Amino acid sequence: MNLGVQHDMLRSELEEIVGASHISTQESDRLVYATxxxxxxxxxxxxxxxxxxxxxxxxxxxxxxxxxxLKIANSYRIPVVPWGGGSGSQGGALPLFGxxxxxxxxxxxxxxxxxxxxxVTAQAGINGSQLEWALNERGLTLPxxxxxxxxxxxxxxxxxxxxxxxxTKYGKAEDLVLSMEVVLPTGEVIRTPGxxxxxxxxxxxxxxxxxxxxxxxITEATMQVDYLPETRLFRALLFDDLSRALEAGRLLMxxxxxxxxxxxxxxxxxxxxxxxxxxHEYEGAYMVLGFDGDADIATLQERKALEICTRLxxxxxxxxxxxxxxxxxxxxxxxxxxxKLPWMYGTTETVSTYDRIExxxxxxxxxxxxxxxxxxVDFIGHFSHWFHxxxxxxxxxxxxxxxxxxxxxxxxxxRVWNTAMTAVLENGGMINEHxxxxxxxxxxxxxxxxxAWPMLEAIKRALDPNGIMNPGKVGFGPGTGVER
Amino acid sequence: MNERALAxxxxxxxxxxxxxxxxxxxxxxxxxxxxxxxxxxxVSEQRGLIDWNEEMIGVLYSEVDAGVAQANCVTDQPFSEAxxxxxxxxxxxxxxxxxAYELEERFRRHASPFGEAPVETAKGQAETALFVGDEAHHxxxxxxxxxxxxxxxxxxxxxxxxxxxxxxxxxxxxxxIETARTQAKATLEELDATGAGRLVVLSPxxxxxxxxxxxxxxxxxxxxxxxxxxxxxxxxxxxxxxxxAFTPALEDGAYAYVDPTHAARTPERFEAPRxxxxxxxxxxxxxxxxxxxxxxxxxxxxxxxxHPELADALTRARLxxxxxxxxxxxxxxDPGSLAQxxxxxxxxxxxxxxxxxxxxxxxKP
Ligand SMILES: Cc1cc2nc3c(=O)[nH]c(=O)nc-3n(C[C@H](O)[C@H](O)[C@H](O)COP(=O)(O)OP(=O)(O)OC[C@H]3O[C@@H](n4cnc5c(N)ncnc54)[C@H](O)[C@@H]3O)c2cc1C
Numbered sequence: 001m002n003l004g005v006q007h008d009m010l011r012s013e014l015e016e017i018v019g020a021s022h023i024s025t026q027e028s029d030r031l032v033y034a035t036x037x038x039x040x041x042x043x044x045x046x047x048x049x050x051x052x053x054x055x056x057x058x059x060x061x062x063x064x065x066x067x068x069x070l071k072i073a074n075s076y077r078i079p080v081v082p083w084g085g086g087s088g089s090q091g092g093a094l095p096l097f098g099x100x101x102x103x104x105x106x107x108x109x110x111x112x113x114x115x116x117x118x119x120v121t122a123q124a125g126i127n128g129s130q131l132e133w134a135l136n137e138r139g140l141t142l143p144x145x146x147x148x149x150x151x152x153x154x155x156x157x158x159x160x161x162x163x164x165x166x167x168t169k170y171g172k173a174e175d176l177v178l179s180m181e182v183v184l185p186t187g188e189v190i191r192t193p194g195x196x197x198x199x200x201x202x203x204x205x206x207x208x209x210x211x212x213x214x215x216x217x218i219t220e221a222t223m224q225v226d227y228l229p230e231t232r233l234f235r236a237l238l239f240d241d242l243s244r245a246l247e248a249g250r251l252l253m254x255x256x257x258x259x260x261x262x263x264x265x266x267x268x269x270x271x272x273x274x275x276x277x278x279x280h281e282y283e284g285a286y287m288v289l290g291f292d293g294d295a296d297i298a299t300l301q302e303r304k305a306l307e308i309c310t311r312l313x314x315x316x317x318x319x320x321x322x323x324x325x326x327x328x329x330x331x332x333x334x335x336x337x338x339x340k341l342p343w344m345y346g347t348t349e350t351v352s353t354y355d356r357i358e359x360x361x362x363x364x365x366x367x368x369x370x371x372x373x374x375x376x377v378d379f380i381g382h383f384s385h386w387f388h389x390x391x392x393x394x395x396x397x398x399x400x401x402x403x404x405x406x407x408x409x410x411x412x413x414x415r416v417w418n419t420a421m422t423a424v425l426e427n428g429g430m431i432n433e434h435x436x437x438x439x440x441x442x443x444x445x446x447x448x449x450x451x452a453w454p455m456l457e458a459i460k461r462a463l464d465p466n467g468i469m470n471p472g473k474v475g476f477g478p479g480t481g482v483e484r
Numbered sequence: 485m486n487e488r489a490l491a492x493x494x495x496x497x498x499x500x501x502x503x504x505x506x507x508x509x510x511x512x513x514x515x516x517x518x519x520x521x522x523x524x525x526x527v528s529e530q531r532g533l534i535d536w537n538e539e540m541i542g543v544l545y546s547e548v549d550a551g552v553a554q555a556n557c558v559t560d561q562p563f564s565e566a567x568x569x570x571x572x573x574x575x576x577x578x579x580x581x582x583x584a585y586e587l588e589e590r591f592r593r594h595a596s597p598f599g600e601a602p603v604e605t606a607k608g609q610a611e612t613a614l615f616v617g618d619e620a621h622h623x624x625x626x627x628x629x630x631x632x633x634x635x636x637x638x639x640x641x642x643x644x645x646x647x648x649x650x651x652x653x654x655x656x657x658x659x660x661i662e663t664a665r666t667q668a669k670a671t672l673e674e675l676d677a678t679g680a681g682r683l684v685v686l687s688p689x690x691x692x693x694x695x696x697x698x699x700x701x702x703x704x705x706x707x708x709x710x711x712x713x714x715x716x717x718x719x720x721x722x723x724x725x726x727x728x729a730f731t732p733a734l735e736d737g738a739y740a741y742v743d744p745t746h747a748a749r750t751p752e753r754f755e756a757p758r759x760x761x762x763x764x765x766x767x768x769x770x771x772x773x774x775x776x777x778x779x780x781x782x783x784x785x786x787x788x789x790x791h792p793e794l795a796d797a798l799t800r801a802r803l804x805x806x807x808x809x810x811x812x813x814x815x816x817x818d819p820g821s822l823a824q825x826x827x828x829x830x831x832x833x834x835x836x837x838x839x840x841x842x843x844x845x846x847x848k849p
Binding site: 027028029031032033047048050057059086105127128129130148150151331333334335336337340 | 513532543
């Protein structure tokens, strides 16, 4: 933003709150905080283009400091963008209109571990793996294992409603949270009720899950934890037909066999990703099954699951390939195996009920592959987060030779997303299951929600009258004071 | 930019996967000082987005060079090596921080930033040499005598070498590659003159420098037939084999072992110092939160010269970790780490002890 003399006014006021050493306007910080893990700003930088940078990076150390920062931002009508680990892939943490990037990493304290109710209360900026280590020391685990645990924060788990590798048994991050402390856009610090299941009126607590920093800053959360499982069993199976694999997954879930993991790679992923990363060469749909908990129960569950799968024609590949998948499950996201620039790529993941999910897969695959055949698009997918009623499709497009010109690349990127999301929406899918909306999917929110969208907008206006919180994200446009 | 360095930095620029162990990210909370941030700054210079001005060079020189990122990297990206190569280019362009050139001068005159006495070259020949270096010689000399006593108990009479001369690690880390090579060659010549077939080292840092950095970063040949042996491992083996025994140390209070700077680079020796301590102490050591693979360095790297405030913060973070775990006494064997810990320990109400000296005074005859 062009803040002129206000810049130094604002800086000195912010310094009074957080201390001079916790606020930066350095060029290096502004560059690094100009991009999260969204392909678009990374590509922009990759092509030597200068992105929009924040004016200030502020590191508050308490909820009351967050509150004071938001009050100041309101009085100056300055955007505030919460930033956890910056690992979000949707551009949710991008300072689109400059202003303040509010890095939560100083809020990293574990407040309490309750070994009776099995909960942990921690500040929202705590790093996922560090929290996990602390729990593991007590024989506990927070069973939200996103591939980004090493870099993401607790607040970043909740704000975009993330899912981890074992969500099929333990639920998404939003299912594990009991309560939160939130600083509202106007600076009030609120605490949601201590338990999530009750009948004391509407569940306003859920509003902040998925709000991605547009309705306030989560500063603390109480999460349900589990005992570290006595055993973890993995094995891999091969189906020659994706439909049968999906049917097996449905039966496992609807018969409540409680798998920890069901991951079905489509034939294209089986032939490419599974081959290069895990070194297994198979044709068909590769399935990884996991069970955990008490050894006798997990063994029984696994046996019943195997019966279902083999009845549907699966070949049991045994334990080793399943265990090696668990061992290497994050390699898919590390260099050099990860999707990387100069490629163009996007994870067009979706979720729907069992009666639709396969149709969505073929509709999206068909649309993307036919419309972008000239770009040699690669469409891959796997099904990895399962519910009693449906499953999540983690689909991805990859274009290995995108336009060199950054602006042309953005046009093509957005066209592919239009195609993919149109196929998803027309076939009854959600535009996202766990990465969130951010900037990337903002423009699809109206279509997703139809007549319900104005209600969400009204809530946003009521809570954030000046539109300072994370403008341009989750479908909410820039607020009144924001320079476009 | 050097192609090898660039390839690594391109890989690291958008990878955030060592954030959980990144020492500077943890103490500053600045994304910019994590491998991702440092790599992004470096490759942005290549793309014309930034210039190598004082601020950006400061970012590049904030990399700790203690191996924690690589030790925790699934694909083993040699991040510190890449940064050292870029620093060497900055040195060559006279763009490095003033501290680097000041140190270059000190290295030229005194072979060490820690003292001005001339290097004491080895006299005589032996089967075993003991690498002393400048940190042990100037900052924690008691460790050298203790090491000789302990080796003596195992029937060895080592010839100390490189007394007062830097190993070359610091210089190489600052991008002063030629200075580092000169120091390394002097060490190798002295070693050669002793005729030793075994070189005992006191710390993970020296182990890394002599066994990996000389041949890797500095491109030198390691003398054929000379084995590098870590003293703590040697002692732990001796203990296990019944060739060494210790009388109980009467320390009061909970104690902890501090994995020294560079510990993450030598995972094979995590257990050795712990087992030695157990043989001395009546109770189990307290494990710090930042231990073994994830152990943070203290400020005993080049950071103490280029960014002393960050170096101090790293050291204080280790001491706070120890306090929060209830430790009252800290043990460590690395002279450089010990010197750093000692400077701040009193403010944290902690006592610091050299592991080798404690072992030597409790050696059972
Ligand atoms: C390699 C890799 C693998 C990934 N794998 C997974 C996965 O398996 N599962 C998954 O769900 N996601 C995954 N992600 C996406 C992403 O890491 C997660 O969504 C993560 O939880 C984001 O956390 P963060 O702290 O980095 O958030 P950020 O990227 O910093 O922020 C994400 C959004 O949340 C908002 N926000 C952050 N903190 C707060 C807060 N305290 N209060 C309010 N709003 C806040 C931000 O403004 C932004 O809109 C992956 C990302 C990477 C880079």
